């Protein structure tokens with residue numbers, strides 16, 4: 001009986017793997033591993049000793065919570081608040097942290113535990129008349145999730161609707177930042193698929209990890225990305241990192257809704273040889289590419305302006321800043337903050353005036369093919385394909401499901 005269920009488990013597991021590996025040559029198929037591997041979970045039955053009457057409660061420490069009020073919510077006996085409050089780990093509790101309490105029927109805590117930002121698990125346990133804290137590496141479990149959504153108003157509205165964490169939305173904007181201007185290029189009906197890691201503790205999701213693969217369909221154009229090494233690549237090995245980012249503004253929840261709306265000062269490129277980005281004062285302005293600060297200061301109509309010189313004949317201009325964050329002659333890397341959005345100079349509202357110049361002439365960046373980073377090196381192509389294939393298969397699965405859903 002045992003042997004039989006073990007064999008069935010193996011077949012099911014192997015079948016699932018095979019579904020994602022259809023391109024692998026058949027002569028590579030190795031014999032099934034020894035069956036003993038699967039038997040282990042069946043040994044779980046032997047439990048005895050009915051626990052003393054106790055319960056488990058989980059509460060989130062809220063902004064404005066006092067420690068006493070919070071411990072009361074966890075069902076802990078008030079006479080113990082004093083000795084619990086002497087535990088430094090509890091005094092350092094931050095709003096937003098979920099605390100799990102195992103409490104006996106008389107209100108005595110058996111254990112309080114919570115996850116720290118360092119991915120460690122703090123456990124507070126009774127120690128005679130006092131309590132002491134133990135800290136250990138949290139046994140996080142990584143799961144891979146796939147989600148898809150459609151843009152109706154903004155990227156964050158779409159990720160919220162699908163329950164995709166903010167950090168994954170940011171990574172998505174980052175990965176495609178060389179191809180898509182998330183302030184100006186997004187259209188209603190654009191859609192995307194993400195494959196990402198989600199860390200769990202005790203079966204509960206605690207935070208997102210890396211974006212492993214993604215697809216973005218922007219104005220009918222499909223771009224795909226697969227995480228490999230230190231960069232993201234298209235499935236054919238082209239690097240998605242470009243010498244210049246499409247948008248000179250950091251993408252964030254606060255400013256993300258702006259580009260989708262029509263703004264009175266938003267005018268076409270031709271009108272004044274640049275692009276205006278309506279954004280709240282204080283929004284981070286970033287260098288679109290590596291370069292050297294050629295000018296940083298006030299200049300008539302531009303107000304506070306930074307001009308960067310890049311490789312080749314390229315330079316970029318960032319005007320109307322409320323604050324300048326760099327000095328003339330400094331080296332900057334792509335994505336470095338060079339200042340903050342403002343309305344200095346001839347500006348009727350807070351916005352960034354951005355120019356892309358070639359040999360000193362303002363050009364429409366949308367009409368220029370931007371140079372890309374290096375592709376996957378030849379010696380890593382086999383490893384890249386092995387990693388990319390199952391991820392691309394997942395993107396295909398969801399893309400098809402998505403289309404079916406939309407039609």
Ligand SMILES: [Zn+2]
Pocket residue numbers: 272274275276352353354
């Ligand atoms: Zn302008």
